[in-house]
Amino acid sequence: MTEGDRARPLPAASGWRLGSVLGLEIRVDLSWLVIFFLVFWSLAEAVFPQEVPDQPRSTYLIMGLAGTLLFFASLLAHELSHAVVSKRRGIPVEGITLFIFGGVARMSREPDSPRDELLIAGVGPLASLLIAGLFALLGTAAESLQLGAPLTAVAEYLAFINLALAVFNLMPGFPLDGGRVFRAITWSVTGDRLKATRWAVLGGRSFGTLLMVLGAIQALTVSPLSGLWLVFIGWFLRTLAGSTLQQQVLQDLLRGFITADLMSRRPEVVPAQISVADLVERHFMRLRYGSYPVVDGVELVGMITLEDVKRVPQGDWATATAADAMTPIRDCAVVSPSTSVETALQEMSRPTARGRALVVEAGRLIGIVSASDIARWVQRVQAMESLVGRPL
Numbered sequence: 156m157t158e159g160d161r162a163r164p165l166p167a168a169s170g171w172r173l174g175s176v177l178g179l180e181i182r183v184d185l186s187w188l189v190i191f192f193l194v195f196w197s198l199a200e201a202v203f204p205q206e207v208p209d210q211p212r213s214t215y216l217i218m219g220l221a222g223t224l225l226f227f228a229s230l231l232a233h234e235l236s237h238a239v240v241s242k243r244r245g246i247p248v249e250g251i252t253l254f255i256f257g258g259v260a261r262m263s264r265e266p267d268s269p270r271d272e273l274l275i276a277g278v279g280p281l282a283s284l285l286i287a288g289l290f291a292l293l294g295t296a297a298e299s300l301q302l303g304a305p306l307t308a309v310a311e312y313l314a315f316i317n318l319a320l321a322v323f324n325l326m327p328g329f330p331l332d333g334g335r336v337f338r339a340i341t342w343s344v345t346g347d348r349l350k351a352t353r354w355a356v357l358g359g360r361s362f363g364t365l366l367m368v369l370g371a372i373q374a375l376t377v378s379p380l381s382g383l384w385l386v387f388i389g390w391f392l393r394t395l396a397g398s399t400l401q402q403q404v405l406q407d408l409l410r411g412f413i414t415a416d417l418m419s420r421r422p423e424v425v426p427a428q429i430s431v432a433d434l435v436e437r438h439f440m441r442l443r444y445g446s447y448p449v450v451d452g453v454e455l456v457g458m459i460t461l462e463d464v465k466r467v468p469q470g471d472w473a474t475a476t477a478a479d480a481m482t483p484i485r486d487c488a489v490v491s492p493s494t495s496v497e498t499a500l501q502e503m504s505r506p507t508a509r510g511r512a513l514v515v516e517a518g519r520l521i522g523i524v525s526a527s528d529i530a531r532w533v534q535r536v537q538a539m540e541s542l543v544g545r546p547l
């Protein structure tokens with residue numbers, strides 16, 4: 156399985172950085188180690204000994220390692236296909252993360268049109284089918300040229316697993332590629348992205364429930380471990396489908412609004428040379444704010460949060476200044492009052508932004524937008540919609 160919540164506002168990148176491919180950062184989440192060793196163990200101890208009997212144990216270990224590495228290389232190629240098409244359609248992609256369920260291309264936003272959605276989603280299964288075909292050809296060639304049963308078995312396994320990956324991802328439910336294709340088609344027909352998302356999410360939840368039921372039956376009758384794993388995958392699909400719907404509802408609520416509508420105006424600022432001790436005493440301890448823009452005279456130079464203060468040893472608070480501890484302005488999220496809230500959210504999701512955006516007009520700070528500002532606005536809009544009985 157390869158699909159994660161691909162189009163959420165970008166989270167802070169986690170895990171280990173492996174490098175970059177085509178300008179995209181490749182990372183592996185810590186959870187990836189779990190599935191890596193499960194796949195390696197099952198291939199080396201069960202699958203390949205059954206397919207190619209009477210081989211030395213070292214051969215099975217080499218086959219297992221080769222099969223596992225090439226399997227994850229296939230997942231990476233699948234996600235790279237999504238990322239490449241996304242970038243060609245004008246949607247920025249930060250990178251790709253491999254995790255316990257496969258991989259996710261970290262896109263900054265949802266596609267703007269059904270056509271973009273269809274192209275981005277459809278290329279993933281197509282890439283897996285192409286990879287399956289290449290490994291099938293390699294297996295046939297290895298057998299014809301008598302290059303050895305181990306090589307043939309590894310190639311045939313990779314052809315099968317990539318074919319299965321393509322078929323699985325074509326299931327018409329979120330967050331799988333097939334669910335995104337289904338949403339693109341429904342969106343194109345109805346002209347309503349939210350309605351299309353609801354239907355695709357229903358498909359994802361139904362498919363997840365089916366997997367959970369089949370997994371429970373398998374766990375009780377055939378293989379407890381395989382059955383429980385299927386239940387876990389089904390639960391993951393249901394959960395992720397629900398979060399996708401919540402995200403789409405949020406995007407629809409915020410569409411059409413700008414940061415000037417939501418921001419907290421005339422935010423409290425602190426001077427760059429104030430000591431951390433005074434900052435904590437006069438501001439963080441006495442006022443309700445969790446962050447403060449930092450100014451040097453009239454120039455906005457950064458922002459300081461409680462997280463920044465925590466990085467300063469308490470023994471240094473008397474001598475360290477806000478300028479020493481702050482996030483410099485170059486790393487902050489800075490938007491204009493006319494910036495759409497969706498764009499502001501993308502900026503705020505960058506790791507260094509700390510979930511806040513500074514609103515600047517003509518070089519002058521006029522406001523700040525935080526996650527709590529957006530949450531309060533959403534609650535207000537939902538309350539008004541409930542009051543008037545229709546979407547605003």
